[in-house]
Amino acid sequence: MTAAFIPDYSHPDRNRRVLLTGRPVGIPQPEHFALDECDLEPVGEGQFRVRNIYLSVDPAQRGWSNEAANYSAAVPLGSVMRALAVGVIVETRNEEFAVGQYVYGWFGWQDYAVVGPDALMTRIGEVAAPLSAYAGVLGMNGLTAYLALTKVGRPVEGNTVLVTTAAGAVGSLAGQLAKQAGCRVVGLTGDDEKVARCTGRFGFDAAANYKSGDLDDIVAALVPDGTDVYYDNVGGPILDTVIRTMNVGGRIVQCGTASIANWIPVPSGLRNEREVLMRRLQWGGFVIFDHMADFPAALEYLAPLVADGTLVHDEDIATGFDGAPGAIARLYAGENVGKSLIFVG
Amino acid sequence: MTAAFIPDYSHPDRNRRVLLTGRPVGIPQPEHFALDECDLEPVGEGQFRVRNIYLSVDPAQRGWSNEAANYSAAVPLGSVMRALAVGVIVETRNEEFAVGQYVYGWFGWQDYAVVGPDALMTRIGEVAAPLSAYAGVLGMNGLTAYLALTKVGRPVEGNTVLVTTAAGAVGSLAGQLAKQAGCRVVGLTGDDEKVARCTGRFGFDAAANYKSGDLDDIVAALVPDGTDVYYDNVGGPILDTVIRTMNVGGRIVQCGTASIANWIPVPSGLRNEREVLMRRLQWGGFVIFDHMADFPAALEYLAPLVADGTLVHDEDIATGFDGAPGAIARLYAGENVGKSLIFVG
Numbered sequence: 001m002t003a004a005f006i007p008d009y010s011h012p013d014r015n016r017r018v019l020l021t022g023r024p025v026g027i028p029q030p031e032h033f034a035l036d037e038c039d040l041e042p043v044g045e046g047q048f049r050v051r052n053i054y055l056s057v058d059p060a061q062r063g064w065s066n067e068a069a070n071y072s073a074a075v076p077l078g079s080v081m082r083a084l085a086v087g088v089i090v091e092t093r094n095e096e097f098a099v100g101q102y103v104y105g106w107f108g109w110q111d112y113a114v115v116g117p118d119a120l121m122t123r124i125g126e127v128a129a130p131l132s133a134y135a136g137v138l139g140m141n142g143l144t145a146y147l148a149l150t151k152v153g154r155p156v157e158g159n160t161v162l163v164t165t166a167a168g169a170v171g172s173l174a175g176q177l178a179k180q181a182g183c184r185v186v187g188l189t190g191d192d193e194k195v196a197r198c199t200g201r202f203g204f205d206a207a208a209n210y211k212s213g214d215l216d217d218i219v220a221a222l223v224p225d226g227t228d229v230y231y232d233n234v235g236g237p238i239l240d241t242v243i244r245t246m247n248v249g250g251r252i253v254q255c256g257t258a259s260i261a262n263w264i265p266v267p268s269g270l271r272n273e274r275e276v277l278m279r280r281l282q283w284g285g286f287v288i289f290d291h292m293a294d295f296p297a298a299l300e301y302l303a304p305l306v307a308d309g310t311l312v313h314d315e316d317i318a319t320g321f322d323g324a325p326g327a328i329a330r331l332y333a334g335e336n337v338g339k340s341l342i343f344v345g
Numbered sequence: 346m347t348a349a350f351i352p353d354y355s356h357p358d359r360n361r362r363v364l365l366t367g368r369p370v371g372i373p374q375p376e377h378f379a380l381d382e383c384d385l386e387p388v389g390e391g392q393f394r395v396r397n398i399y400l401s402v403d404p405a406q407r408g409w410s411n412e413a414a415n416y417s418a419a420v421p422l423g424s425v426m427r428a429l430a431v432g433v434i435v436e437t438r439n440e441e442f443a444v445g446q447y448v449y450g451w452f453g454w455q456d457y458a459v460v461g462p463d464a465l466m467t468r469i470g471e472v473a474a475p476l477s478a479y480a481g482v483l484g485m486n487g488l489t490a491y492l493a494l495t496k497v498g499r500p501v502e503g504n505t506v507l508v509t510t511a512a513g514a515v516g517s518l519a520g521q522l523a524k525q526a527g528c529r530v531v532g533l534t535g536d537d538e539k540v541a542r543c544t545g546r547f548g549f550d551a552a553a554n555y556k557s558g559d560l561d562d563i564v565a566a567l568v569p570d571g572t573d574v575y576y577d578n579v580g581g582p583i584l585d586t587v588i589r590t591m592n593v594g595g596r597i598v599q600c601g602t603a604s605i606a607n608w609i610p611v612p613s614g615l616r617n618e619r620e621v622l623m624r625r626l627q628w629g630g631f632v633i634f635d636h637m638a639d640f641p642a643a644l645e646y647l648a649p650l651v652a653d654g655t656l657v658h659d660e661d662i663a664t665g666f667d668g669a670p671g672a673i674a675r676l677y678a679g680e681n682v683g684k685s686l687i688f689v690g
Contacts, residue, residue: 235618254621268613273580277599277630285622 015040016344017110018324020065020075026262027332028065033081033325041114048097050087050105050113054135054317057327057340058084059233059258065328072289080108081324084121086135087113102127104134109324111344122295128307136169136339137306137313138299140288144255145173146298148286149181149231152253157182159228162219162242163204165258167194169313169339172202174231174255176311179203183229186222188238190334197337201312215241226250234259240270243281252283258332314338360385361689362455363669365410365420371607372677373410378426378670386459394436395448395458399480399662401429402672402685404578404603410673417634425453426669429466431480432458447472449479454669456689467640473652481514481684482651482658483644485633489600490518491643493631494526494576497598502527504573507564507587508549510603512539514658514684517547519576519600521656524548528574531567533583535679542682546657560586571595579604585615588626597628603677659683 014037022032043049064075064082075082085107089099094117097103102124107113124134136142153174155161161178165171166187175185175198187198187207198207208218219241226247232239235257243252260267276283305311316336318327324342331340359382367377388394409420409427420427430452434444439462442448447469452458469479481487498519500506506523510516511532520530520543532543532552543552553563564586571592577584581604588597605612621628650656661681663672669687676685 232618235616235622239618254618257619257622260616260619263619266615266619269616270611271580271605271614272617273577273584273599274602274605274608274611275630276628277580277602277632280630280632280635281628282630283621283626283628285620285625285627287622287625290625 013040014038015110015112016321017080017108018321019078020081021077023067023077024062024065025264026066027062028328030325030329032065035321035325040112043091043093043114046094047114047116048089048092048094050085050103050107050115051090051345052085052087052107052111052113053343053345054086054132055109055324055342055344056084056086056135056139057324057331057336057342058140059256059328059331061328062332080110082106083109084135084140085109085113086124086131086139102131102134104139109321109342121292122299128303132315132317132339132341132343133306133313135341136315137173137311138302141169141339142173142302142306142311142313143291143295143298144286144288145170146177146302147288147291147294148253148255149174149177149229151291151294152282152284152286153178153229153231153251155181155183155229159183160223160225160247161185161229161231162223162227162245163187163231163233164238164242165189165233165256166198166204166207167202167337168233170255171231171233172198172338173311173313175202175204178229178231180305180310188219188222194334201314210238219245229253231255233257236260236267236269240272243272243275243279246275246279246281249280250282252281254283254285261332315341317341317343319343358385359383360455360457361666362425362453363666364423365426366422368412368419368422369407369410370609371411372407373673375670375674377410380666380670385457388436388438388459391439392437392459392461393434393439393442395430395432395450395452395460396435396690397430397432397452397456397458398688398690399431399477400454400669400687400689401431401480401484402669402676402681402687403429403485404601404673404676406673407677425455427451428454429480429485430454430458431469431476431484447476447479449484454666454687466637467644473648477660477662477684477686477688478651478658480686481660482518482656483647486514486684487518487647487651487656487658488636488640488643489631489633490515491522491647492633492636492639493598493600494519494522494574496636496639497627497629497631498523498574498576498596500526500528500574504528505568505570505592506530506574506576507568507572507590508532508576508578509583509587510534510578510601511543511549511552512547512682513578515600516576516578517543517683518656518658520547520549523574523576525650525655533564533567539679546659555583564590574598576600578602581605581612581614585617588617588620588624591620591624591626594625595627597626599628599630606677660686662686662688664688 021034089101105120198204233256236259366379434446450465506528543549578601580602
């Protein structure tokens with residue numbers, strides 16, 4: 001595999017960026033952002049300048065843009081939209097980081113970021129896959145799928161693992177990794193084409209479109225022997241249904257709540273505490289940023305599976321900043337196919 | 346300490362018993378039971394006859410009497426109400442179990458049970474406390490408090506532990522055991538007298554009557570630094586409130602759902618999956634019957650704490666079968682003080 005073509009960034013002068021200019025309630029829409037351009041800022045001692053190549057579009061950006069407290073502070077109005085990105089160091093005042101080093105981290109939706117080492121998620125050593133992979137299957141998505149599954153889901157051979165947003169950037173990987181662990185893997189997703197991708201391309205044992213009929217019936221048909229591990233990215237009524245199929249001692253990985261567009265006020269749903277009790281569930285929340293110490297070991301496991309094609313993954317790559325303001329809404333509308341990225345190289 | 350006075354049961358002839366005769370929806374009431382008397386049944390090979398001394402009254406009996414699937418099968422109509430009890434073997438056809446052996450197990454609400462070893466929870470060796478203790482602090486209540494706290498709650502020194510039904514048979518012990526682990530322990534309970542018992546007799550750092558004002562304010566005042574371990578026996582709106590005070594990485598022990606009188610249809614409440622995610626909670630259900638292998642080690646820890654008075658506990662002992670039909674409803678009405686037992690010796 002070869003890295004993407006990288007233009008010459010050695011003489012930058014202006015920085016294009018996407019600012020958060022409105023405070024969304026729920027899913028951010030194009031009107032909450034503005035495109036902008038400014039001069040480059042200087043690189044301070046210990047810092048380096050990263051030229052972004054692939055900007056990441058992630059469900060978590062909804063929370064970061066909202067007012068309500070999240071596991072990260074809200075992005076201040078008027079500042080660059082927080083985002084992960086893959087880029088290359090083009091200027092450095094840190095001797096540990098040379099020009100030409102590829103990096104993945106908190107560089108924001110902009111051309112250039114001036115940051116220090118604490119902004120990095122991973123330092124890309126030998127480039128063993130297309131650079132875009134380091135923002136997806138070898139970035140947060142793959143790390144999340146692998147670490148959430150192994151640390152909270154703890155599947156064992158023969159388990160039934162049910163994954164939501166099963167055709168998505170994280171879900172499709174969680175399912176494939178559960179297959180690697182010897183499990184029966186089933187998925188729920190939002191349209192028939194994605195169902196076909198789950199059972200075809202991603203190798204799920206079964207999958208269903210949750211909109212295609214009665215939810216109880218759909219889930220019951222997927223898991224005739226109950227659910228041992230529920231890898232949940234959506235919450236909401238699907239969670240309420242699946243939890244009632246869990247086997248005794250089952251594990252729920254709460255990795256996202258994408259089905260709920262707005263948490264203010266907190267919506268109601270079926271009470272689930274009796275299910276937790278009677279089924280002796282272990283229901284755990286997973287936020288990848290708690291697990292950075294485990295990234296190197298996780299990448300050691302994942303990289304060969306990506307390199308040899310065992311772990312298949314898709315990317316939905318837009319080009320240029322124009323699509324950025326609508327990119328999060330597009331994600332929540334389920335319009336992307338695979339990991340959503342914006343190429344700005 | 347001396348064992349309770351045990352009359353001579355060597356020549357029984359009739360068996361008084363409490364039958365489940367109606368199928369309650371929710372909390373069983375007196376009209377769902379009938380008193381009855383019958384001849385003694387013969388003791389089969391490998392079995393023994395237990396003369397019950399203390400019958401246990403437990404919240405879980407609600408579930409056992411209901412139609413809805415529970416973690417145990419429903420008690421069939423017309424049969425003896427399922428219950429734990431402490432008794433003494435008065436006749437045996439099992440050479441491993443001698444007459445005079447005190448035992449604790451599934452003997453039902455009746456004078457005499459003919460059972461085999463699989464009906465036993467614990468075999469009472471040296472009687473180191475009043476016999477009634479073996480149905481409470483050294484029975485299911487103490488074992489539940491200890492094993493649920495240590496295996497699901499996993500408190501560490503300095504944690505804040507919040508306990509519901511804090512003055513109850515399990516809650517009061519969970520709180521005291523968390524204090525032993527070096528935690529700050531706070532409790533919620535249903536009246537001011539119980540609040541005083543929590544902070545007085547049971548040594549909680551603070552306690553409150555959840556009915557005494559706005560629930561959010563009451564809980565916030567109890568846990569100004571948030572909740573690390575929530576030992577929950579009630580579920581419902583109290584759970585919805587406390588979960589929103591949990592610190593990152595907190596643990597919820599779901600040990601009961603006593604605040605919900607009826608699960609058919611399943612009631613609604615605030616959606617809690619986002620709390621699980623953002624606070625990275627670990628929410629686990631605990632049913633004591635999964636942990637029988639741990640009983641001997643748990644009793645080894647608990648018995649000295651009971652014997653030396655470290656672990657204080659209360660018993661609410663009624664005498665005779667007449668009160669049995671109303672005993673479960675009385676429990677759910679919070680009218681008992683401490684572990685509810687019926688003395689039938």
